[in-house]
Every structure is written in structure tokens, then in C-alpha cells.
Amino acid sequence: xxxxxxxxxxxxxxxxxxxxxxxxxxxxxxxxxxxxxxxxxxxxxxxxxxxxxxxxxxxxxxxxxxxxxxxxxxxxxxxxxxxxxxxxxxxxxxxxxxxxxxxxxxxxxxxxxxxxxxxxxxxxxxxxxx
Numbered sequence: 001x002x003x004x005x006x007x008x009x010x011x012x013x014x015x016x017x018x019x020x021x022x023x024x025x026x027x028x029x030x031x032x033x034x035x036x037x038x039x040x041x042x043x044x045x046x047x048x049x050x051x052x053x054x055x056x057x058x059x060x061x062x063x064x065x066x067x068x069x070x071x072x073x074x075x076x077x078x079x080x081x082x083x084x085x086x087x088x089x090x091x092x093x094x095x096x097x098x099x100x101x102x103x104x105x106x107x108x109x110x111x112x113x114x115x116x117x118x119x120x121x122x123x124x125x126x127x128x129x130x
Contacts, residue, residue: 005022018065052087063086
């Protein structure tokens with residue numbers, strides 16, 4: 001019998017992370033690199049570990065992530081969302097803990113599009129009286 005794998009998709013801003021989770025020793029691989037090498041900032045690494053630390057499953061799963069789009073911060077948030085959804089696929093009883101921490105909700109804030117007749121999304125061109 002094949003080992004159980006849990007798959008989920010996490011999103012934040014314009015980043016999309018595909019997450020695969022299987023029983024293992026706790027390695028996290030992002031785009032075929034160790035997550036410590038992929039992310040430079042300590043805050044990004046901390047964000048990724050948050051759902052695992054909260055549910056006390058750190059070291060139980062090997063996590064493989066394929067992430068694209070956006071920047072490092074958005075990608076870390078997308079991975080966090082994906083890991084959360086994969087943990088829910090593994091055990092639905094973790095939902096209460098993750099929901100209370102606000103990890104299940106997708107952060108849907110994205111850049112507003114530029115409108116015609118405007119300098120940016122909302123900023124108008126400089127007004128000249130004369």
C-alpha cells in the first residue's frame with residue numbers, strides 16, 4: 001500500500017503555493033531547495049513553521065512545496081496557507097485551533113488595478129488651476 005500524501009493549494013497576493021505533505025522527519029523543501037536556503041529572512045521561515053508549531057506536528061511530516069508568483073513575503077504567506085489546508089486534509093479536528101489563529105482564511109488583499117484618467121489606482125493627475 002502506498003503511503004498517505006496530503007495535497008493542498010495556498011494563495012496570498014499573487015503567489016500560489018502547491019503543497020504536498022507526507023509522513024517523515026520534518027524536512028521542508030521549497031522549489032527543490034531547503035526552505036532555509038530559499039528564504040533569507042527569519043520572519044519568512046517563522047511564518048512557514050507557524051501552522052506546524054500551533055498543531056504540534058513539527059517533525060512529523062516531510063513537506064514539498066512548489067511556489068510561484070509574487071515576492072518572498074507573499075510566497076511565505078501562500079506556503080503557510082497551503083500547509084494549513086494540507087493539515088486539515090490530514091486531520092479535520094485541527095480546524096478549531098487553526099481557525100482561531102486565523103490561518104484558514106485566505107489573505108485576499110491584492111494590488112488594485114490602475115484606472116483610466118488616473119495616475120495610479122486612485123491618485124489623480126496633478127491639478128493645475130492655470
